[in-house]
Amino acid sequence: MSPELLSIAALVCFIAGTTAAIAGFRVEMLRTSAWQFGFVGLGLLLKTAAIGMTCAHSPTHFFNSPGEIAALLAWSLAFSFLVALASSSARSLGALILPFVVVLMILSLVLSREGVDHGMSPSRYLAPHILAAFLGYGLFLTACGASVLYLEQTRLLKRKMFNVIFRDLPSLERLERLEILCAWLGLAAFTVAIATGAIMANELNRPFWLQPKMIATELTWLIFAALLVGRAVRRLNGRSAAKFVLAGAALVLCTFLLSHPFARPQAATANVPAKGRSA
Amino acid sequence: MSEPVEDALRIVGLSHHKAPVSLREKLAFTPHDLRSALGSVLARGFNEAAILSTCNRVEVIAVARSQTADPFQEIRKFLSEFHQVPEQEFTPALYQLKGLEAARHLFEVTASLDSQILGETEILAQSKEAYRAAAEHQACGPVLHKVFERSFFLSKEVRSDGGISRSQASVSSAAVALANKLFDVKGRKVLVVGTGEMASGIVRALRSAGVSEILVASRTEERAKEFAAREGGRPCLMQNLTDHLAYVDIVLVSSAAPHYVILPEHIKTAMAHRRGRYLCLIDISVPRNVDPLIPDVVEDAYVYDIDDLEEIAREGRRERELVAQRWRPRLAEEARELLHALQDQGVHDAARKLIAHAAAQRQEILSQINTSNMDPRAREELARAMERLQGRLLHGPLEMLKQAAREGEGSDAAAWVSRLFKLELDPKVINDKDGAASIDKKIECSAPPPEIPASKLRAGAGEARPPRPLISDSGESTPRQATS
Secondary structure, eight states, X not given: OOHHHHHXXXXXXXXXXXXXXXXXXXXXXXXXXXXXXXXXXXXXXXXXXXXXXXHHHOTTOOOOSXXXXXXXXXXXXXXXXXXXXXXXXXXXXXXXXXXXXXXXXXXHHHSXXXXXXXXXXXXXXXXXXXXXXXXXXXXXXXXXXXXXXXXXXXXHHHHTOOOHHHHHSOOHHHXXXXXXXXXXXXXXXXXXXXXXXXXXXXXXXXXXXXXXXXXXXXXXHHHHHHHHHHHHTTSSOHHHHHHHXXXXXXXXXXXXXXXXXXXXXXXXXXXXXXXXXXX | OBOOHHHHEEEEEEETTTSOHHHHHHHOOOGGGHHHHHHHHHHTTEEEEEEEEOSSEEEEEEEEBTTOSOHHHHHHHHHHHHHTOOHHHHGGGOEEEEHHHHHHHHHHHHTTSSSSSTTOSHHHHHHHHHHHHHHHTTOOOHHHHHHHHHHHHHHHHHHTSHHXXXXXXXXXXXXXXXXXTTSOOTTXXXXXESOOHHHHHHHHHHXXXXXXXXXXEOSSHHHHHHHHHHHTOEEEOGGXXXXXXHHOSEEEEOOOOSSOSBOHHHHHHHHTTTTTOOEEEEEOOSSOOBOTTHHHHOTTEEEEEXXXXXXXXXXXXXXXXXXXXXXHHHHHHHHHHHHHHHHHHHHHHHHHHHHHHHHHHHHXXXXXXXXXXXXXXXXXXXXXXXXXXXXXXXXXXXXXXHHHHHTTOHHHHHHHHHHHTTOOOOTTOOOOSSTHHHHHHHHHHOOOOTTSOGGGSOTTTSOOOOOOOSBOTTSOBOOHHHHO
């Protein structure tokens, strides 16, 4: 089976998971996280297999084409969602996160997957760097999803709007815990990504800390670190913490766009010789 | 022989729908009454009986004998004589159901679709208790066993419907649900301000949800102590309200004060010591005792009044009513299927008895013939000839039974066959109105009794296997498919 077929199968699973998440607000049978867990879990397995097959075919693969970047982000978002679902059973989070996963998966199939292959063995830190960075993106964006749900739930609670969304959303406390868990995991992943990136830059004798994408990354890291410290000393919680996470998520998007410019796939690794290779 | 189940199964009762509590309490049965009451019902021409007596209903569920001229009248007389209440006093509030309607009604009652609060859980336990008492006093027979067991199974199915389990139908459960939207109520601390009657219900609901501590503050110390003793809480001083507000997670206010008792200043002061913990204030007093502006000025404080709780409860009741509407046709269908299964069993029983009777006669005649000087082959020929004769003789009556069952006259046919051949049917023998299709299959596919080899039986004259029970030996209801 080819990676493309596996990716299409994964997309079908993610679409099924998204449908279950959205229809779950109305359809009694789907009001359980098991459906989402099953569909998204299967989709994630298939997508992992597709990525694994791509890597096996090309050991010097850099995941720098727009299609591959979208695929990797979809994978990390789906993974983070499963972590969130397992830790909090926040079923309604699926209705928010999974549509993005589906859109990213479709983009990954539509956009060019002609990546830049340097034709030389990459640094041994490249794989952990990419993995950690994408997991960081996924986890921070999931934290952002939890924050959106938190803000919506507080709005409904304050305005006393006891509608179907209110009934399906988890408690404020659970959403806040989920937000913090994802922020902790994302921060850990980002720390690994920054450390491995710094080591690689050092190996290549390239500037690192003051590049635009690194400044955005460092700011993101600082925002989430401040959130967690503020949380630990009980000064930052509730709506303020949720808004903090949203600000952090905006920076995550900046970091992502600066690190992986979709318009210019080769820009991320501009100083290395390019050779087209299909994923 | 007893009545066909369509006529035999009877329910006479009254409930909260039509009978006021003053009447219900007159006809209620205590557990001590049950033995003599069930004995009295059985003595009035019933094979089986059970009595369901709860705060919302009193029902006599019975299976009449055929000789009983007017089973409804007998039950009414029993109720009147047992409780010394004139019949005319309660007859207008009575409902009298038989057969399909009775089975459907019992299914709905046990599934709490006929309860005052749809989906409440107590009625299932009460029905089980009624069934257990009837079984204990040997008043329960095959029909009631099956009807009750099926009703328990269906009740579980209805309750597993998320619409019932998730929605809140009372103000108390709505209060717990609201608090649960802020945090997990389990292990939280509650402050009760005031000792209003409604507060008791909510405190009980919170306690069942797992709150760890209940503080009771009242302007009158005595009342606080009394309430705390009754509801398992701890009295505390009203003067230290701000300290208590900083300590607890849920505040339930139910006082008779004509002004706001809890003000934004109280909450602001308390919040400074709460380190970001949410505070849920539930104000069920009228006029309100918690300033409704609190949520606007304090971020982590949420205030709900009695109207909010009512709204959630109303929505919950509406959702439960939708679930009930969804389930009622299914329960009616289940009742129909159960009666058909029981009715099939009646005709089937007649056929089975007839075949067993003929086989016994054949065996008896064979045993009377001296076959010791016959060679084995001739003996076998004789046995086979006797079997063929039996098959041919029974073909007509069995076909007639099948035909009658198809035409909805199974009961009469079974009665005629049993009279003609002097068969004794089980007390649970019942008629067959629509179960003709299954009887063909049952008779033809049935296994013979042990003394006659199956291979030697002709199709249509084979001994019928006893029907598969609706209730397993362990007392568990068999799956739905098994009944149809």
